[in-house]
Amino acid sequence: MLIRPRALLLDFHGVIGRAEAHPDREDAFIEVLARIAGPSVPADRIRADHAAGRVAYREWRDAMSRPSAPVELSQQEFWTEYVAADWPEKARDAVRASAEVLSRLWLIDNNEWTLLPGIVELVQSVVDAGLPVAVVSNTLCGAAFREIIARSPLDGAFGAEIYSDEVGVRKPNPAILKHAADRLGADLAHAWFAGDKLDRDILCGRRAGVGATILMSAEPIPHPWIQPHTNVADADGLQKLVQAYLT
Structure with a gap:
């Protein structure tokens, strides 16, 4: 009862x-991310680092199911540390400033809800x-x-x-x-x-x-x-x- x-x-x-993820929309998102990052980061590097960041973020989420009082990862931390960790500082600053826009695009434009x-x-x-x-x-x-x-x-x-x-x-x-x-x-x-x-x-x-x-x-x-x-x-x-x- x-x-x-x-x-x-x-x-x-x-x-x-x-x-439902739409991989065909990935190219458009990578173009947006590349425009924000600027010419110092090649497009193929942006694509590879974004993919690696998604994997690391998924594994982090799984790990955070264990602690007694986990805190949330900020949007700025995700884009600068999980995606752009090894980019030039100017590119990291740019994605940090656009973290909210990028997060919304990633969740909404790349998926069919x-x-x-x-x-x-x-x-x-x-x-x-x-x-x-x-x-x-x-x-x-x-x-x-x-x-x-x-x-x-x-x-x-x-x-x-x-x-x-x-x-x-x-x-x-x-x-x-x-x-x-x-x-x-x-x-x-x-x-x-x-x-x-x-x-x-x-x-x-x-x-x-x-x-x-x-x-x-x-x-x-x-x-x-x-x-x-x-x-x-x-x-x-x-x-x-x-x-x-x-x-």
Whole structure:
């Protein structure tokens, strides 16, 4: 048995939306990055360093699922240290100054974003029931996720949108969920948090003392010690679960 929810917190990627990468857009992005970096860095070096930076960033994100209170990597640090670490100082200064623009382009222009089936109906049903709903997500650029939501039927539905780059901490740091609860005026002990990753979302919810952690995944990957309170396959399953506890 779960507690009756008084607030619902949702991860973004994998719960609200998904991204499909478009490799054919890579050339256009590299051209933008090359214009910003200037002529001192050859285009083939820019492409190779950007690819290496993405790999290093992915491995860093995985590693940050282990510490008790991880902080978020800044946009400036990603572009200057993970991509442009060995570029001339003038080029590094240029990408540092354009870090916010580059981060948005990288997340939005290089991907095709879609909302997951059933998520609009889920959020609307929860809002109609009088429960506050918040987005809580790790990301290099929360502004990009805000833009995606603003362009969708979910515009205006959330009482708070909490993104790791904006608050400086990332899941599984429990402080990020506390930010969401404070913005909603909610008690985490009476909130549900749904995410698709055990070592980030579910662990974060457990550390924060959330009333119920829900793994939303059609094919959950087992973990030896991190367990959700329950799991559902998709947004439809989560909606049915919420309704069962509200009626």
